[in-house]
Amino acid sequence: MPTEMPLGLPFVVDTWGSSSSRRRRHHFLTHAHTDHLANAQAYPGDTVYATKLTMRLALQRVPQLERGAFVEMELGKRLVVRDPDGDFSVTAYDANHCPGAVMFLFEGQFGNILHTGDCRLTSNFVQNLPLKGQENNCRLDNVYLDCTFSEFPMFPSKELAIQQVIACILKHPHAPFVYLYCQKLGHEEILIEVSRAFGSKIYLDRGWNLDYFDTLSLTVPEIITDDPTCRFQIVGDNQFKEIKETKHEETRTSRQPEPLLIRPSALWYDCAYGQNKKPSLTEAEQDDFGVWRICFSIHSSRDELEQALQILQPHWVISTTPPNFANELSYVRKHCLAHITQENVPLSINFRSTSFEKEVYEDFVRRIPFSGKSPRVVEICETWVDHRTFGLSMRVNGHISEHCMNMMGQAIMSERSDAAFAMRVLHSEYAKMLQDPFQYQENISDDLTEQNQGYKLDNMDAVFMPLQMCKTWYLVVANFWKKRFEVLSPLGYTNELIREARSMVYNFQEAFHNAYLGSRRVKIKAMDITFHTISNSDNESDSGIFIMKALDLYDLDKHIFFKDSDAKGLREHLTFYLLDHKYNEKTPIMYKD
Numbered sequence: 001m002p003t004e005m006p007l008g009l010p011f012v013v014d015t016w017g018s019s020s021s022r023r024r025r026h027h028f029l030t031h032a033h034t035d036h037l038a039n040a041q042a043y044p045g046d047t048v049y050a051t052k053l054t055m056r057l058a059l060q061r062v063p064q065l066e067r068g069a070f071v072e073m074e075l076g077k078r079l080v081v082r083d084p085d086g087d088f089s090v091t092a093y094d095a096n097h098c099p100g101a102v103m104f105l106f107e108g109q110f111g112n113i114l115h116t117g118d119c120r121l122t123s124n125f126v127q128n129l130p131l132k133g134q135e136n137n138c139r140l141d142n143v144y145l146d147c148t149f150s151e152f153p154m155f156p157s158k159e160l161a162i163q164q165v166i167a168c169i170l171k172h173p174h175a176p177f178v179y180l181y182c183q184k185l186g187h188e189e190i191l192i193e194v195s196r197a198f199g200s201k202i203y204l205d206r207g208w209n210l211d212y213f214d215t216l217s218l219t220v221p222e223i224i225t226d227d228p229t230c231r232f233q234i235v236g237d238n239q240f241k242e243i244k245e246t247k248h249e250e251t252r253t254s255r256q257p258e259p260l261l262i263r264p265s266a267l268w269y270d271c272a273y274g275q276n277k278k279p280s281l282t283e284a285e286q287d288d289f290g291v292w293r294i295c296f297s298i299h300s301s302r303d304e305l306e307q308a309l310q311i312l313q314p315h316w317v318i319s320t321t322p323p324n325f326a327n328e329l330s331y332v333r334k335h336c337l338a339h340i341t342q343e344n345v346p347l348s349i350n351f352r353s354t355s356f357e358k359e360v361y362e363d364f365v366r367r368i369p370f371s372g373k374s375p376r377v378v379e380i381c382e383t384w385v386d387h388r389t390f391g392l393s394m395r396v397n398g399h400i401s402e403h404c405m406n407m408m409g410q411a412i413m414s415e416r417s418d419a420a421f422a423m424r425v426l427h428s429e430y431a432k433m434l435q436d437p438f439q440y441q442e443n444i445s446d447d448l449t450e451q452n453q454g455y456k457l458d459n460m461d462a463v464f465m466p467l468q469m470c471k472t473w474y475l476v477v478a479n480f481w482k483k484r485f486e487v488l489s490p491l492g493y494t495n496e497l498i499r500e501a502r503s504m505v506y507n508f509q510e511a512f513h514n515a516y517l518g519s520r521r522v523k524i525k526a527m528d529i530t531f532h533t534i535s536n537s538d539n540e541s542d543s544g545i546f547i548m549k550a551l552d553l554y555d556l557d558k559h560i561f562f563k564d565s566d567a568k569g570l571r572e573h574l575t576f577y578l579l580d581h582k583y584n585e586k587t588p589i590m591y592k593d
Contacts, residue, residue, distance in 0.1 A: 002036060003144065003320055003555070005115075008352045008569070010083045013104065013115045013144070014320075016040040026081060027068075028090070030117025031101035032057035033185060040065060042582065049073050049081075051092065053100035053218065057185065060214050073102060076130055084355050093129055095119040097298050098186030099219045105131060111141035114312070116320065119146045121300045121308035122157065131312075140314040147325040148299040152270050155304070156281050161296040162193045165264055168284040168292050169194070175260035176231070179243055181291075182264065183212050183236040186298040188220050190264055194232060201225035204234040212236075240291070264296035306331055327557060351549075351566035353573040361572040364579065365395045378578045379585045383410040385578075393544070394575045396568060400473060400544025402428040405466045407578060408548045414583045424457060425464040425551060434507045435467060435500065445514035457512065458519040462556060466547055467504065469497055473544040476504060478512075480521070481556045484528045488559060490535035490546040498531070505529050535562040542567040548574055 002014040011026040014036040027043070029050040030036060037058060045067035050058065052072050059065055073079065073092040080089050088108025095101040097118045106113040114131070149155070156164070169178055180202070182190055191202055203225050206213040212234075216224050235243065243261060262284070272279050279285045284292045300308065309317065309331035316336055319326040326332050353361070368391035369375075377387045385407045393404045409425030426434075430448070448457055457463055463478040474489040474497065487501045512524045535546050546562045549570050553560045562570075578584070 003318065005144075006553075009110055009113075010085050010088070010354070011081075011106070014117065016043050025083060028104050028115070029054055029058060030095065030104065030115070031098055031185075032061065033098065033118065034061060036117070037062050043068065047071055049079075049090065049104075051075075051100045051102055054102075056218055057100060057215060060211065060218075073104075075102065085352070093131060096121070096125050098184075099188060101186075112139060113142045113144070114140050114314070115144040116146050118148065118299060118320075120158065120298055121146075121304055123304065123307040123311070126308045126311045140312055142316045142318060143309070143312060143314040144318050144320050145305065145309075145326050146299060147305065147319040147321070147329075149266060149270055149297065150300075150302050150305055150319075150325045150329060152266070152273055152301050153303055154281070155266060155297040155301040156295055158189060158296065158298070160282075161264060161294055162190055164282075164284050164294045165190055165194060165262060165296075166197045168262055168294065169198070169260065172257075172260045174257040176257060177259040178232050179235045179240070179259055179261045180232065180264075181236065181240055181262065182234050183209060185215055185219070187264065187296075188216070190296065191216075191223055191234070192220055195223040198232065200232050201227075201230060202232040202234055203228055203230040205239075208239060209236055258290075261291045262294065263291050264294045266295055266297035266299065268293055269295045302329070305329055309335075325557075351562070351569045351573070353569045353576070357576040358572045360579070361394075361575045364575060365391050368392065368395075375586075377586055378407055378411075378581065380407070380410045380414055380581065380583045383407055384586075390575075390578075394571050396571065397539070397541045398571075399471055399541050400548065402468070405473070405544065405548065408551060408574070409464065409466070411578055411581050411583070412551055414581075422460045423462045423464060423554075424460045425466070428466065431465045431467050431504075434465065434504045434511070436507075445511040448511050448515040456516070458516045458522045462554070464551055464554070465504070465508070466551070467501075469500055470540075471543075472497075472540045473547040474501070475547050475550055476501060476508075477554065478508065478524075478527070479556060483523070483526070484530055486559075487529065487531045488534045488547070488550055489531070490533075490537055490543040490562065491540060492533050493531055501531075502529065532559050534559050535564070537562070537564040537567065539564065539567070545570045545574065552577075 004015050005012045010024060011028055012024045013028045014030055016027070016037070016039045025046050027046060027048045029048060032054045040058070040062040041064045043064055047069045048055070048065060049071045050073060055070055055072070071079070075092055075094055078089050078091045080087060086109050088106060088110070091105045092102040093105065095103045095117050097120055101117060101119070103114060103116045103119060106115070180190070180194065195202055201223055204213055204216060205228070206226070240261065243259060268287070269279060269281070279293065281295050284294050286292050306329060309329065317326040317329070317332045367387070369388055374386040374388035376384045377390055378385050383406055385403045389401055389403050392398050393401045406428055409427070413423065413425055461481045465476040465478075467474055467476060472491055474487065477486040477488065479486055485505050489497065509524050509527070512522070516522065534550060537543070537546070542564070545567055549562070550560065
């Protein structure tokens with residue numbers, strides 16, 4: 001699932017379903033792979049910017065995109081986008097990933113942002129990008145970088161991998177059929193070169209995969225045939241299994257040459273590398289099931305990412321998918337993190353609400369009922385908050401009530417069913433119990449079980465516990481992915497807060513251990529505790545609003561640092577976020593008359 005673009009930007013890239021994405025006026029689509037179209041059926045009908053081919057492919061998968069206006073992006077052509085919160089420009093560059101795929105360079109009052117989408121950034125490819133040759137030779141403030149294979153050291157070039165496919169076929173001249181596992185947008189280069197090298201078209205059974213047949217009909221119609229006797233055939237998972245189980249047996253009994261099964265992919269090599277195996281990258285290698293593997297990647301290796309960053313020289317790098325694997329790259333450690341303290345982390349975002357969010361917020365606060373019955377305005381999965389409580393909490397210098405914090409937790413969890421990591425925000429009642437040093441761990445353990453939570457907490461990647469000390473909010477995160485507890489405080493640390501946080505972590509460790517005695521995944525008592533300051537504010541009333549947004553932005557790896565001046569924009573933005581939430585049973589929100 002792609003990373004959400006930060007609050008304060010008028011656009012999103014490759015995200016559709018969340019309330020934050022749905023409120024942006026400008027949606028940019030880098031390419032038409034399905035993971036970048038997740039939840040696009042919830043698209044509200046604003047403007048979509050993409051290449052012509054990407055939009056045609058996307059409409060095949062998500063016809064609902066027709067509801068909106070489409071702006072065609074041409075490679076290298078700078079487009080000025082008009083926006084009520086400030087105009088900005090965008091330029092599309094080839095991403096070397098799949099047909100129609102592009103990177104976007106955004107330039108505006110927010111700085112210069114390059115979003116790579118999915119990409120293969122070889123050094124030659126990056127050197128030839130016109131990006132660095134522009135008149136302003138723009139300094140990149142932020143790069144949103146595809147780090148899919150950032151842990152794999154080196155891939156062969158796509159050209160060399162295709163040569164390995166052809167060489168493998170040439171070594172098996174008597175194979176009656178050549179089955180190519182190429183069912184993904186981005187494998188067209190392989191199919192084109194195989195068709196050219198052997199002077200043959202390639203068969204694809206449209207009944208097996210109509211979507212991919214339609215894709216190839218748009219991208220490479222000239223090489224596709226409907227003749228099932230053709231020697232070269234495209235297959236997928238189910239056909240691969242059938243061929244391995246039946247065709248091989250048939251050829252053995254008849255003593256005929258076996259068919260050739262070829263699967264070009266980088267994932268198998270990445271998994272093997274993770275298991276300390278080193279299959280050949282220079283020639284095809286046959287696996288235990290008789291399939292010939294070739295390392296073909298449409299994503300960058302670690303070496304390619306490092307070289308690309310050395311050329312681009314960005315000020316800050318964020319992974320396009322959480323968690324932020326970009327922080328593991330040498331360039332990022334040396335140039336972005338080495339001299340950074342939590343107090344001066346370069347902010348990629350300016351927390352400003354949009355003009356519409358501000359208008360709705362001001363109208364909502366103006367209507368706060370100060371007497372009589374206060375109606376519920378947000379209700380999600382039996383968690384609710386009324387107008388008076390919500391309005392008084394969210395107005396300037398209002399103290400965030402525990403009801404609003406619970407509401408934020410429920411809103412985030414309801415949107416995370418398809419997120420890149422699993423999270424659970426504990427209700428304030430459980431958090432209070434964990435703060436109490438005199439609570440019996442057995443009682444808390446009962447409350448943490450799957451029966452009471454509705455989830456197995458040891459299946460989560462992170463458990464969040466928003467806590468109050470007097471009127472100051474702070475957040476404790478049990479980060480199972482990093483195997484540590486993180487205490488995030490907007491107002492720094494006093495000895496009292498440190499003692500309370502340590503006591504709370506101890507209570508959680510004991511209760512969790514008792515609730516999940518058989519857990520092999522989480523060794524809760526071995527997890528360390530770290531402390532992080534996430535704001536330069538000294539206003540305790542704003543601590544809650546920063547914790548609410550920290551819950552939303554947390555990505556298992558890095559922490560956003562908030563400025564004191566961010567508080568007002570966040571109050572406006574988060575008020576709108578909850579009122580306009582897609583699961584809010586009290587919609588429509590109270591727009592201005």
